Amino acid sequence: MLGIFNFLKHQSWRKYFMCKSWLMCVLFGTLAWGQAAPGAPPAPQAPPDTSDSVPANAAVITVTGVCSAQPKTAAKDTASTTKTPAAKTPAADCKTVITKAQFEQLAKALIPNVTPQAKKQLAGVLPRFIGMSSEAQKKGLDKTPQFEQTVKFAKMQILTNQLQRHIQDEAAKIPPADIEKYYKEHPEAFEQFNLDRLFVPRTKQSEAEDKEEAANDEKLSEEAKKAKEAQEKA
Known part of the structure; x- marks a missing residue:
């Protein structure tokens, strides 16, 4: 559980605060639309x-x-x-x-x-x-199927935000010393790797297949050349 809190504290919440609340996006978006709408209250x-x-x-x-x-x-x-x-x-x-x-x-x-x-x-x-x-x-308009589906989705969004906020609050209660201790005891959970290049060694079988493929290509090229010459003579 400590590992989950540590991960969320350092990773997920950065995205959470960047995205902010979906509800506030709707709130401020409606404000901008409502200012231009006629007949507003x-x-x-x-x-x-x-x-x-x-x-x-x-x-x-x-x-x-x-x-x-x-x-x-x-x-x-x-x-x-x-x-x-x-x-x-x-x-x-x-x-x-x-x-x-x-x-x-x-x-x-x-x-x-x-x-x-x-x-x-x-x-x-x-x-x-x-x-x-x-x-x-x-x-x-609150009796339509569209309204019901929208409310259902909005409820999921709100509950998701509530859960994230709850986990953040719980993670904030963990002492920094415990977080550092967990990090030192589980270094494998925080390892990261960058792959710049991947070398695949060639085998003798692959070399033989390449030669055979090249020979077939050359043969087809010769046959096409002869067919073209015969067509020109005709």
């Missing part, structure tokens, strides 16, 4: 303020015209305090509110060690996600 009323002076329950993003398309984390936090009205709320009176605590929880779940710049980009794209996903649900 309104931008947030105020950018999220993550300073210590802002209370955890303060609203940092408000999307008007959307009644229920909140992130699951937000819905969970507000479930005990918010009651769904029996009558359908008019769209004009609807709004989705995300508090600072909900936004921070979502940001940390998507991007470990999230930076202020990443939070700013997330705050810009999240209202579009909320509004457009709500509209897609109204059109029944």
Whole structure:
């Protein structure tokens, strides 16, 4: 197990951080597309303020015209305090509110060690996600086979990233002394070779076969030459 952690710590995670998160690629790609798309939902009323002076329950993003398309984390936090009205709320009176605590929880779940710049980009794209996903649900796009397959694949991607992150965390707990000890005790597991040239010695049998092949080629060449001369004389 120590060898697996050591290998992943020095090899796989370089590729992992180069590729970053598939989910963030989708997130930022959608942001770029959404800025050019017509009829996009309104931008947030105020950018999220993550300073210590802002209370955890303060609203940092408000999307008007959307009644229920909140992130699951937000819905969970507000479930005990918010009651769904029996009558359908008019769209004009609807709004989705995300508090600072909900936004921070979502940001940390998507991007470990999230930076202020990443939070700013997330705050810009999240209202579009909320509004457009709500509209897609109204059109029944979440009931199609294509949607189900896409969700299934996205789930595999997310679980893969979660597993990689878990292994990285476990590998980080191994003391450097133990890693060095394992390396010294198992040098064969870390050997690398470079092949520049490969020489294959010729055998007497191969030389005889080469001579026979050359003789056959010469014979065929002579026969072709004689046939050509005979054709010219005719």
